[in-house]
Structure formats: C-alpha cells, structure tokens
Amino acid sequence: MPWLRRRWQEFWFAPASPTNLGVCRVLFFGGILLLYLAEDFSAWAGVSRVFWRPIWLFTSLHLPILPGPAIIVMQVIWKVALWCSCIGLLTRPSTMTSFGLGVYLMGLPHNFGKTHHYDTVVVLVLGIMALSRCGDGWSADRLIRVVRRGIDLSARPLTLSGEYTWPIRMVWLVLALIYFAAGVSKVRHGGLEWIVSDNMAIMLIQHQYHIANDEPLTTWGLYVAQYGWLSQFLAAATVVFETSYALALFSRRARWVIVPAMLSVQAGIRILMGPTFGSFLVCMLFWIPWEHVGDRLATWLSRGRKHMLLFDGGCGLCQGTVAVIHSLDLLRRIELCDAFNRWPEIAARFPHLDQGACLEDMHLITATGQVYTGFEAYRRLAWILPLGWIALPLLYLPGVRPIGQWVYRIVASRRQSSCPLPPV
Amino acid sequence: VWRSHCCWFLPLFVIVPLFVLLLLMRFPQYAALCILLVGSAGAGLYFVARKYPSWQRLMNARLDPVGMRRQRLWLVYGVMTLVLGGSLYDIFTDTEHWPFSPYPMYASVERYRSLKVLRAYGVTAGDMPGEIPLWEPHYLYPFDNSRLRAALTWMWGSARRKHWLADALEDILARYEQLRQASRHHGVSLQGIRLYRLSWRLDPWARNADQPDQRELLFEVVRPVGKER
Numbered sequence: 001m002p003w004l005r006r007r008w009q010e011f012w013f014a015p016a017s018p019t020n021l022g023v024c025r026v027l028f029f030g031g032i033l034l035l036y037l038a039e040d041f042s043a044w045a046g047v048s049r050v051f052w053r054p055i056w057l058f059t060s061l062h063l064p065i066l067p068g069p070a071i072i073v074m075q076v077i078w079k080v081a082l083w084c085s086c087i088g089l090l091t092r093p094s095t096m097t098s099f100g101l102g103v104y105l106m107g108l109p110h111n112f113g114k115t116h117h118y119d120t121v122v123v124l125v126l127g128i129m130a131l132s133r134c135g136d137g138w139s140a141d142r143l144i145r146v147v148r149r150g151i152d153l154s155a156r157p158l159t160l161s162g163e164y165t166w167p168i169r170m171v172w173l174v175l176a177l178i179y180f181a182a183g184v185s186k187v188r189h190g191g192l193e194w195i196v197s198d199n200m201a202i203m204l205i206q207h208q209y210h211i212a213n214d215e216p217l218t219t220w221g222l223y224v225a226q227y228g229w230l231s232q233f234l235a236a237a238t239v240v241f242e243t244s245y246a247l248a249l250f251s252r253r254a255r256w257v258i259v260p261a262m263l264s265v266q267a268g269i270r271i272l273m274g275p276t277f278g279s280f281l282v283c284m285l286f287w288i289p290w291e292h293v294g295d296r297l298a299t300w301l302s303r304g305r306k307h308m309l310l311f312d313g314g315c316g317l318c319q320g321t322v323a324v325i326h327s328l329d330l331l332r333r334i335e336l337c338d339a340f341n342r343w344p345e346i347a348a349r350f351p352h353l354d355q356g357a358c359l360e361d362m363h364l365i366t367a368t369g370q371v372y373t374g375f376e377a378y379r380r381l382a383w384i385l386p387l388g389w390i391a392l393p394l395l396y397l398p399g400v401r402p403i404g405q406w407v408y409r410i411v412a413s414r415r416q417s418s419c420p421l422p423p424v
Numbered sequence: 425v426w427r428s429h430c431c432w433f434l435p436l437f438v439i440v441p442l443f444v445l446l447l448l449m450r451f452p453q454y455a456a457l458c459i460l461l462v463g464s465a466g467a468g469l470y471f472v473a474r475k476y477p478s479w480q481r482l483m484n485a486r487l488d489p490v491g492m493r494r495q496r497l498w499l500v501y502g503v504m505t506l507v508l509g510g511s512l513y514d515i516f517t518d519t520e521h522w523p524f525s526p527y528p529m530y531a532s533v534e535r536y537r538s539l540k541v542l543r544a545y546g547v548t549a550g551d552m553p554g555e556i557p558l559w560e561p562h563y564l565y566p567f568d569n570s571r572l573r574a575a576l577t578w579m580w581g582s583a584r585r586k587h588w589l590a591d592a593l594e595d596i597l598a599r600y601e602q603l604r605q606a607s608r609h610h611g612v613s614l615q616g617i618r619l620y621r622l623s624w625r626l627d628p629w630a631r632n633a634d635q636p637d638q639r640e641l642l643f644e645v646v647r648p649v650g651k652e653r
Contacts, residue, residue: 012500013492046599047595051595056520057523103523107522109566110522113574113575113578115520115522115525116570119523128503163496170503170504177512178511178527181514181515184526185527185528188518189528190532190533191533193533197535198535198537202536202626209539209626209630210569211570212569213568222630
C-alpha cells in the first residue's frame with residue numbers, strides 16, 4: 001500500500017515547475033480560440049424552436065435560448081477571455097469566464113437535433129484550467145509581477161509544486177476516458193463484427209456520399225475499402241488503441257506508441273471520412289513535456305555560447321526592464337550582468353568596455369563579440385527573444401530607428417529622476 | 425478580502441452585471457427583483473468569505489513549500505471524482521449527459537452495401553424550377569449536414585411530423601435566403617424546400633454519389649410563384 005500511495009502521489013502531485021502547464025495553457029487556449037474564432041453562436045437564436053431538443057444540462061439548469069444580441073455579447077466576452085487566458089492576462093478570471101461562458105455557448109448547438117462530441121473535451125479541459133494555477137508560468141500576469149518586484153540575480157529559487165502537475169494529469173485522464181468510452185461503445189454495439197466484417201469498408205465508402213459534416217480531404221478511403229484486410233486492420237487498430245489508451249497514463253513506453261497512434265486515427269478520420277476533431281488534437285498537446293523540449297532546444301540553439309546583457313543594477317527602472325527580458329528569454333540565450341555591482345568581472349572579460357558608458361546605456365554583447373548599445377541593443381534582442389520575432393518587422397520599418405533612438409535617449413536621460421531607487 | 429481574493433470575485437463582478445443588464449433590457453418588469461437578487465448574492469458571498477476564509481483557499485491556492493493545502497487537495501479529488509464518475513456512469517449506462525458521453529459515434533455495424541438518408545433539396549425560383557441538394561454547410565449555417573439530417577429524421581419519425589416538418593423546412597428556406605442575401609453563399613434563389621429519402625446501392629468508387637438510385641419525396645414547402653424573395 002505505501003508503494004501504491006507513493007505512486008499515486010507521484011502521478012498526481014509530483015513537484016514540477018510552472019513552465020509545462022504554462023505552455024500547455026498558451027497552446028490550448030490559443031488553439032481553441034483559432035478553432036472557434038469564426039464561429040457565430042448567435043445564429044442559433046434565430047433557428048426555429050421546432051428543432052429545439054434540449055440536452056440534459058440545459059433541461060436541468062433551465063437554460064433558455066438567449067436573444068441573438070445577448071449571445072453576441074457573450075461570445076465576444078468569451079473570445080476575449082480565451083485570448084486573455086492564452087496570454088495569461090488576469091488568468092484566473094479569464095479562465096473561469098472562458099469555462100462559464102464556454103459551457104453555454106458550446107452546449108447550445110447540441111440542443112438542435114444532434115449531440116456532437118468534438119467539443120466535450122474542450123469543456124472539461126476549460127473547467128480544469130479554470131481551477132488550476134496555469135497562469136504562474138508563461139503569462140502576462142507573471143511579467144507584471146516580475147516588473148513590480150524587479151529581479152534578484154543572486155537568488156532565484158525555482159518554484160516547484162504539485163499544483164502544476166495535477167491539471168496536466170487530469171487532462172490525460174479526460175482523454176483516456178473519452179477514448180476508452182469510444183472503444184467500449186464499438187465493442188458493445190458491434191462486438192467482434194465491428195472489426196472482422198466489411199463494416200469499415202462500407203463506412204469508408206458511405207462517407208464519400210456527402211453524409212458527414214465535412215467532406216473527406218481525399219478519396220483514399222475508397223482505395224482502402226477495396227482491400228478487406230486493410231479495412232479490418234484499421235478497424236482492429238482503432239478499437240485496440242482506443243480501449244488501451246488508458247495505459248498511456250501509467251507507462252512511458254506505451255505513451256510513445258498509443259498517443260501518436262490515436263493522433264494518426266484522428267488524422268485518418270479527417271482524411272478518409274471527413275469529420276474534424278481539431279479540439280482533440282489541441283488537447284493532445286498536453287502529452288508533450290514542453291519543459292524538456294524547451295531545454296533541449298535552448299541547449300541546441302545556444303551550443304554553450306550566450307549573449308551578455310550589461311545593465312545598471314543600481315537603477316530600479318533598468319532592473320524592471322531586465323526582469324522582463326529575463327522572463328521573455330525562453331531559450332535561455334542571454335546572460336545578465338550587473339555593470340554596477342559586478343564591474344571587475346566584466347572589465348576582466350571585456351577590457352575595451354567603459355563602465356560609465358555601460359551604466360549610461362544598456363549594452364548587449366553577442367556570442368560573436370559584437371557590441372550593441374541603446375536602441376540597437378533592443379533591436380538585436382528582438383532577434384534573440386522568441387516573442388521579439390513578432391516585433392521584428394516593425395523595428396525595421398523606415399523611420400523607426402531614429403524614433404527609437406530618440407525615445408531611448410529621452411528615457412535614459414530622465415532615468416535618474418524617474419528611477420525608484422536613489423541615485424548612485 | 426477584496427485585496428487577497430479579488431481574482432475569485434472578478435468574474436462575478438464582470439459577468440453578473442452584464443447578465444443583469446441583458447435581463448433588464450429583455451424583461452424590464454423584473455428590474456427590482458434582479459437588482460435585489462444580485463445584491464443579496466454579492467453581499468452573501470462577501471460575508472461568507474469574511475467569516476470562512478478557508479472557503480477562499482479552495483480557489484486562492486497559495487503555493488505551499490511543504491505540499492498542497494488540504495482544501496486544494498479536496499478540490500482536486502472533487503474534480504477527479506466528477507470527471508471519473510460522470511464519464512464512467514455514461515459509459516456503463518450508455519447514456520448521454522453532455523459534456524459526458526459514451527461516444528457512440530461509428531459504433532453501430534454497417535452490414536449492407538447500401539445507404540439511406542434524408543436530404544433537403546432546394547427548389548429553384550424562376551419559370552423552370554429545378555432542384556439543388558442542400559448538403560454543403562454554408563447553405564445550412566448554423567446547421568451542419570449531419571445535425572440537420574438527424575433533426576429531420578427525428579421529425580419524420582414523430583407523430584406530429586406534418587406540423588414540425590412544415591416549420592422546419594420553412595425555417596431552412598428562410599435562413600438559406602437570408603444567408604444568400606447577406607452574400608454568405610452564392611447559391612441560386614429558392615422558392616421552396618423538398619425533403620427526400622435517398623437510397624443508394626454503394627458503388628465501390630462512389631461514382632453514383634450524386635445520382636441516388638431512389639428518391640422518395642417525403643415533404644415539401646414551396647412558396648407560391650412571386651412570393652419568393
């Protein structure tokens with residue numbers, strides 16, 4: 001029993017950094033926003049009530065069809081909340097709003113004739129994220145906190161907690177239950193016949209007769225249907241992987257096989273039969289250990305060489321700026337160096353630099369030894385920081401350079417008066 | 425309470441007034457009742473939070489270096505129970521309680537190389553009326569092909585089908601024309617909708633996908649000539 005208890009604790013509450021959950025949050029909410037951006041739920045308000053067959057959730061909670069303008073307002077708030085959840089701005093309120101409004105908006109279409117199943121996973125994951133601390137990493141909230149608190153380069157303890165583990169495991173569990181249910185349904189309603197008969201071949205042909213929500217991407221299904229053994233193999237593989245999906249929860253080796261296999265099944269359904277399960281694909285991103293992926297990418301990109309950023313550690317404004325840069329340095333390619341407190345070290349490495357100039361302007365020394373100062377340093381940083389890539393085109397527009405240098409000079413010259421710390 | 429737990433209350437302060445505003449616009453006669461209800465709910469929440477700070481810890485979830493707080497652990501186990509319980513109940517009883525489901529899609533066995541479906545066709549306006557199949561989603565929005573077919577099949581199977589199908593087809597026609605006039609699709613103008621039961625003997629290469637072997641007219645709604653928009 002102690003062994004079981006330990007395994008249980010390790011599975012659900014193993015201490016982890018907020019990075020993995022934060023990346024999952026960004027990808028999940030971003031993906032869902034993209035999937036639903038063009039969706040107009042208010043159109044359901046205009047559909048005749050003769051189609052109205054409320055699902056149990058709407059019946060139990062007595063949820064009505066709201067008027068069109070009300071649904072428009074709701075969906076605008078919902079999409080804004082999804083966006084805020086994606087970037088991690090006011091994360092707790094925005095994730096809760098995403099969940100609360102999402103239940104109504106995504107549930108609404110299912111009251112008109114048929115319950116589809118492509119969005120059930122989204123609702124459940126929205127609920128899990130709303131209760132989690134998913135805004136602690138990779139979020140605007142964290143950046144705001146960093147700016148407020150500044151940066152302490154000497155001691156930055158890494159916060160590890162089970163709070164960052166259980167939401168990811170819960171999403172795994174939801175996916176496992178969904179696939180398990182789908183597998184059990186096939187076995188229950190079709191039995192072995194679902195696999196060994198012409199069932200799959202017939203379904204593949206039928207879906208070329210315009211019966212699904214979306215048309216199949218290709219006619220390859222017809223070619224597959226010509227070979228009975230191939231159709232039966234696909235059917236068997238589907239049932240096996242669906243019913244055994246839960247193994248991926250416990251076994252790392254099984255995870256490497258089952259998760260990509262189900263991803264292929266979902267892609268295969270879209271290609272051969274038509275229906276799209278984009279939201280499932282988005283949720284499968286929770287399986288990827290983003291922290292390890294990021295570490296490997298960072299190691300590969302930096303290859304032992306880092307850029308060095310020199311700043312005035314005696315200035316609160318500079319500390320705030322550097323704290324933001326440090327947070328945005330996802331690939332860990334920048335080494336921060338306080339030119340005020342650690343000048344002897346810097347002077348030993350870069351004898352050609354002058355301390356006065358380094359305290360006056362921010363200096364960036366690239367891995368190849370080139371030195372950029374002031375606005376040029378910021379422009380160079382935009383190449384180095386992944387989020388800076390978005391701003392790159394803007395920074396190279398004609399006229400931006402002189403304006404940037406002018407703004408930088410104004411801020412730098414007034415630094416002493418605006419700096420929260422006393423002058424050195 | 426506000427400073428430390430504002431994140432918990434914020435959605436209430438944003439969403440509730442919005443709903444109240446919408447309700448007031450729609451049902452102004454209940455204005456006083458709405459204000460009273462929301463006011464009491466807000467005040468109630470505030471005093472509960474003051475008296476029982478432990479309730480707030482459920483949501484607040486401060487990081488604890490030793491481990492997760494007991495309240496948070498209970499919350500996690502509560503969510504786990506809900507997810508597991510809801511899913512397993514639907515799996516074993518084969519019932520649907522969205523967002524939980526037994527996921528029965530494609531579960532039934534197709535034994536015959538044939539296909540029977542209900543499909544709506546649009547009757548084109550003009551002197552020589554023709555028919556166009558309505559299965560493309562932009563003609564049917566917000567319905568999709570599969571949802572509309574399921575709804576029409578259910579109506580056809582009911583005792584009140586005459587009344588329901590008349591309303592349903594009229595609704596499809598009106599929405600098709602609205603979408604056309606809003607340039608959401610480039611279909612031709614329609615004066616009516618016909619509901620057919622289509623039957624095919626499946627061709628291995630689906631060469632007859634657009635030519636069903638049988639078309640049985642089940643119901644139609646056609647506006648008199650000159651009344652189409």
